[in-house]
Amino acid sequence: MDKKEKINQITEGVIWKQLLLFFFPIVFGTFFQQIYNTADTIVVGRFVGKEALAAVGGSASQIANLIVGFFVGLSSGAAVVISQFYGAKDKKNVSKALHTAFAFSIAVGVALTIAGIFFTRPALLMMKTPADVVEDSVIYLHIYFGGMIFNLIYNMGAAILRAVGDSKRPLYVLIITCVLNIVLDILFVVLFRWGVTGVAVATVASQVVSALIVTGMLLKTQEIYRLKFNQIRFDRRMLLSVLRIGIPAGLESVMYNISNIVIQVFVNNLGTDTVAAWGTLGKIDALFWMVINAFAISITTFVGQNFGAGKYHRMRKSVRVCMTMSMVSSAVMISMMYVWAPWIYRLFTTDSAVVAAGVHMSRFMLPSYFIYVIIGILSGALRGTGKVLVPMILTCGGVCSLRIIWLFSAGRMYPGINTIMLSYPVSWSITAVLFVVYYFMKFPAENRNAER
Numbered sequence: 001m002d003k004k005e006k007i008n009q010i011t012e013g014v015i016w017k018q019l020l021l022f023f024f025p026i027v028f029g030t031f032f033q034q035i036y037n038t039a040d041t042i043v044v045g046r047f048v049g050k051e052a053l054a055a056v057g058g059s060a061s062q063i064a065n066l067i068v069g070f071f072v073g074l075s076s077g078a079a080v081v082i083s084q085f086y087g088a089k090d091k092k093n094v095s096k097a098l099h100t101a102f103a104f105s106i107a108v109g110v111a112l113t114i115a116g117i118f119f120t121r122p123a124l125l126m127m128k129t130p131a132d133v134v135e136d137s138v139i140y141l142h143i144y145f146g147g148m149i150f151n152l153i154y155n156m157g158a159a160i161l162r163a164v165g166d167s168k169r170p171l172y173v174l175i176i177t178c179v180l181n182i183v184l185d186i187l188f189v190v191l192f193r194w195g196v197t198g199v200a201v202a203t204v205a206s207q208v209v210s211a212l213i214v215t216g217m218l219l220k221t222q223e224i225y226r227l228k229f230n231q232i233r234f235d236r237r238m239l240l241s242v243l244r245i246g247i248p249a250g251l252e253s254v255m256y257n258i259s260n261i262v263i264q265v266f267v268n269n270l271g272t273d274t275v276a277a278w279g280t281l282g283k284i285d286a287l288f289w290m291v292i293n294a295f296a297i298s299i300t301t302f303v304g305q306n307f308g309a310g311k312y313h314r315m316r317k318s319v320r321v322c323m324t325m326s327m328v329s330s331a332v333m334i335s336m337m338y339v340w341a342p343w344i345y346r347l348f349t350t351d352s353a354v355v356a357a358g359v360h361m362s363r364f365m366l367p368s369y370f371i372y373v374i375i376g377i378l379s380g381a382l383r384g385t386g387k388v389l390v391p392m393i394l395t396c397g398g399v400c401s402l403r404i405i406w407l408f409s410a411g412r413m414y415p416g417i418n419t420i421m422l423s424y425p426v427s428w429s430i431t432a433v434l435f436v437v438y439y440f441m442k443f444p445a446e447n448r449n450a451e452r
Contacts, residue, residue, distance in 0.1 A: 010087075010165050010305045015318050019298055019325065025167035027294035029158075031287075032174040035182070038283045040199040043185045045280070045349045048195050053349060054275045055136035055196055059129040059268070061279060062261045063120070064144055067112055068151060069253035074108075075101070075156045077246020079163035080304050080383060081238070082225070086164045087308030091224040093238070098160060098218075099231045100238040105156040109149030116145030127261060128268045130275060136196040143197065147204030150211035157214030162301055164225050173213045181206040248392035249383060255400035262404050266411055266420050274417060277357035280348045284362065288333050288369055295326045296380030303384030316443050319381045326373045334366050361421065368425035374432040375399070378439045390438055398431030 010018055045053035078101035085093040120141040124134055158170040181202050188198025218227035267278045299322045306315040337344070341362040345355045375395070382391045406423040 010302055015302075015314065016321050016325070019302060019318065019322055022162075022165065022167050022301065023294055023298045023325075025171040026162065026297050027291050029167070029171035029174045029294075031290060032171070032178040033290070035178050038286070039178075039182045039185050040203060041280065041283050042348055043189045044196060044199055045276075047190050050272060050276045050349060050351055050354060051132050052136055052196050054130065054272055054279060055133045056140055056199060056279075059124050059127045059133070059261075059264055060137040060140050060144075061282065062127070062257065062264045063123055063141060066254060066257035066261065067116065067145075067148075068155070069257050070250040071105075071108060071112075071152050072155055072159075073248075073250030073253040074104070074242070074246035075152075075159040076249045076300065076383060077242040077244070077388075078104075078156065079159040080245050080300065080386060081241050082160055083163040083301050083304035083384070084308035084386070086225070087305035089224075094164075094224050095226075095231070096235045096238045097242065098225055098227060099233060100235045101156050101160060101242060102153070102227065102232045103234050104239065104242070105152045106149065106232075109152040112152070113145050113148045116148060117142055120145070127265050130268060130272055132272065133275070140196050140200045143200035143204055147207050150204070150207040153211040154207060154214050157211070157218055160218065160225060161214070162297060163304070164223070165301065165305070167298075169217055170214070173210050173217075176213065177206040177210040180209060245383070245386055245388050248388040252379075252392045252395045255396040259400040259403040262407055263420055263423070266407055267417070270417060273351070273353045274357055276349065276351070276354045277345075277361060278417075280345065280354070280358055281361050281365075283348070284344055284358075285337065285365070285369075288330070288337065291329050291333060292326060292373055292376045295322055295329075296376045298322065298380075299377055300380040300384040303381050307385045315381075315385075319377065319439075319443075322381075323373070323377050326377055327370065330370055330373050334369055338363055338366050357417070361417065364418065364421050365424060368428065371425060371428040371432050375428065375435055378435045382439065382442070387442065391435070394431060394434045394438065398434050399427045402430060403427040 010022070040056055041053060044056050078097060081097045082094055082101075085097060121134075121138050124137050124141075129137055154173070158173070161167070161170050184202035184205055185199060188194045188202050192198060194201070215227065218225065219229075221227075264278075268275055299319060302318050302322070303315050306312070306318065341359045342355065345358040345362075348358075349355065379391050379395065382388070403423045403426075406426060407420065410422070411419050
């Protein structure tokens with residue numbers, strides 16, 4: 001390895017170039033992750049029926065997102081801790097944090113599998129899932145939770161690789177497993193006619209492969225973040241550090257998903273066509289969220305490593321650069337999705353009622369998506385410095401709680417899908433203002449001439 005290769009480009013290189021070099025593998029990886037998820041929806045929507053489409057994309061999807069989202073939040077705690085130690089070149093603590101994170105993934109994976117299998121049906125019934133959708137949803141979630149440990153190991157392993165600046169290899173893993181998932185979907189659903197069971201089995205099989213590949217990468221590396229099976233154990237100090245950052249991030253994700261579950265309950269009352277259209281919207285606009293979340297992950301790692309290296313001016317400048325790139329990207333995506341909405345929906349279903357409802361939903365929601373960019377980037381930047389408690393409170397209060405209050409007040413006075421959707425821009429606007437105020441309180445835009 002030559003001297004040029006040994007330089008940490010995140011703390012030394014040109015900011016916009018390094019952000020993009022880190023961003024693109026993440027966004028492509030998330031794109032393949034979305035294809036991975038969307039393939040399930042397309043296959044069941046076109047080859048099984050709209051009830052199966054609602055089963056995979058409705059309440060079951062919200063429950064799965066709730067559980068996985070919480071763990072991804074927890075894994076971000078490990079990523080921040082590891083990125084800071086890696087930026088400081090602290091080999092001993094990188095190793096301790098890495099092995100604690102893996103032990104945590106295994107323990108939580110086992111617990112979630114047991115809990116998920118037992119509580120799936122009560123949760124679906126509590127969400128008022130349509131009767132013609134419940135049984136398929138139960139089947140899907142039982143199989144999904146059966147493979148939860150592999151899902152969590154992959155997510156933690158990928159978070160660790162990104163924390164040390166390696167966003168390319170998680171992309172390669174997702175490309176492989178995305179192709180595998182599509183092949184298995186076609187095999188199990190189209191050829192074997194297993195229906196929702198086939199989709200679930202394909203998903204779990206792909207997650208097993210992704211977990212094995214990522215673990216193999218960490219086992220074989222010669223860098224300071226090498227994984228060793230005999231060292232996978234809990235280090236109390238590291239676990240507390242990971243949880244200190246990860247729990248607020250996890251709770252933030254949970255609150256988002258709880259508010260989405262409450263929204264799903266209100267949507268469920270509007271019938272199967274609306275449920276199918278709403279679930280499909282979640283797959284379509286995931287294109288937008290994957291880009292913004294990729295920028296958020298990029299800025300978290302970028303800020304984390306520069307914070308660990310003591311380069312605070314560079315850290316602040318990177319936030320401004322990332323925000324600009326995110327806004328420009330959002331403008332392009334929103335325009336394309338608005339114009340192409342009818343054709344995009346027809347990829348998922350041929351049911352005209354579902355297509356009409358979905359196009360209306362997309363065009364109602366899209367113009368307000370710019371607001372969320374502010375929340376996503378500033379939250380990611382603050383997380384990189386280890387400041388997670390106040391952002392969690394702002395998100396839980398401004399986005400989640402306000403959204404729920406809106407639904408139980410305005411949603412009951414003016415029932416309908418428009419009132420439900422309006423809860424998003426209202427809650428985003430208030431939360432974005434709070435994030436801007438908090439960010440500039442903690443990181444005032446000073447000494448700009450000293451920044452490089």
